[in-house]
Amino acid sequence: MMEMDEEIRCLKEYRDKNRDYPVIWARCSRRLIELYRLSGEEAEYKGELTDYVLHHRPELELYRELKSISQEAEWEAIREELFAGAPYDSANYIYYAEEGLYERILDGLRHSGIICQLDRYEPLLREHYPARILQMYEEYVVMRSEPATDRNTYRHLVEYLKKMKSYPGGEERVDMIVQDWKARYGRRHAMMEELEQLE
DSSP states (O other): OHHHHHHHHHHHHHHHHTTTOHHHHHHHHHHHHHHHHHHTOHHHHHHHHHHHHHHHOOOHHHHHHHHHTSOHHHHHHHHHHHHHTOSSGGGGHHHHHHHTOHHHHHHHHHHHOOHHHHHHHHHHHHTTOHHHHHHHHHHHHHHHHTTOOSHHHHHHHHHHHHHHHTSTTHHHHHHHHHHHHHHHSTTOHHHHHHHGGGO
């Protein structure tokens, strides 16, 4: 036990001297979390774990661990502090998903407009917000169609149209988009050829 106490003391001292070096600070903190857990020092364990989660945005394992040892109201405050400290909203998506805060993910996706993030969370969000996801995909393909000038982009858009058709009401929306594109971009022969893949 004395060896563990000495290691804890040395780690805290070393960490405090290296506060300006996040990697060193994080490594020391991770080891302290483990030592406090092994020694049964619950208050120190929880304090170090809380500090680590708030400052280092860890993998879900430690996030879940902190949640499991926190009271509900206390956890909500910690969670919201973590969310507020994110450098950008998409950094929170993994935690929002863990908490079932799907509306927050959807709002972030709407504001960012980054399609690869929508694709990543689509399987999770589709069940809860099919109409809104369909609308976001529609906005994306319509926006991307205007400046599109090459076959690869047309293929890319057709892949999204195919995905949209799998949503409730998607067939009708896709048909309207295709008719609009045929009227508007009829001279884009490569686009017209790629649209034939939908039939």
